[in-house]
Amino acid sequence: MKYQIIETKLGFGTAFEKMKNNTNNNLGMRLPKWSEDVVIRIQYPTEKSKMTAPYLYVDSRFGRVPWKETMIELFSNDWILVNIVDYDPEQEENKKEFPNEQCSNRCLKGCVGECNHSK
Numbered sequence: 001m002k003y004q005i006i007e008t009k010l011g012f013g014t015a016f017e018k019m020k021n022n023t024n025n026n027l028g029m030r031l032p033k034w035s036e037d038v039v040i041r042i043q044y045p046t047e048k049s050k051m052t053a054p055y056l057y058v059d060s061r062f063g064r065v066p067w068k069e070t071m072i073e074l075f076s077n078d079w080i081l082v083n084i085v086d087y088d089p090e091q092e093e094n095k096k097e098f099p100n101e102q103c104s105n106r107c108l109k110g111c112v113g114e115c116n117h118s119k
Contacts, residue, residue: 001037001059002086003028008078015079028059028082031073037061039082 006027007018015029019042028039038060045051056067 001039001084003039003082003084005080006083007081008032010079010081011077012074012079015081018081026084028084030080030082031076032078032080035060039084040067041084 007015010018010029019027019029019040025042025044028041030039038058040056041059042054043049043051043057044054056069057064058067
């Protein structure tokens with residue numbers, strides 16, 4: 001996934017509101033300490049969705065997983081708002097496989113750069 005940085009040094013609420021109010025759904029948000037490919041996105045349900053309400057998810061080289069925030073992330077003022085410029089949700093061949101079972105069990109930690117096995 002490729003993106004352009006739109007704004008930096010945002011609080012979580014400001015970045016989230018800008019992403020939420022974007023009608024094209026082409027914005028994401030991230031923290032600078034995360035791996036470069038990690039972006040938080042919003043999933044809005046469609047008629048085919050099993051979910052009935054919007055939710056946030058992590059999009060990375062490992063795939064997509066629901067995002068579970070930490071207090072440190074929520075209180076950070078370093079959020080970056082990005083415009084997704086190269087995104088095809090149907091294109092899965094660029095996703096890397098997990099190197100081992102240990103990494104697949106710790107996907108979210110790997111996505112945010114905390115799993116040493118994911119690199």
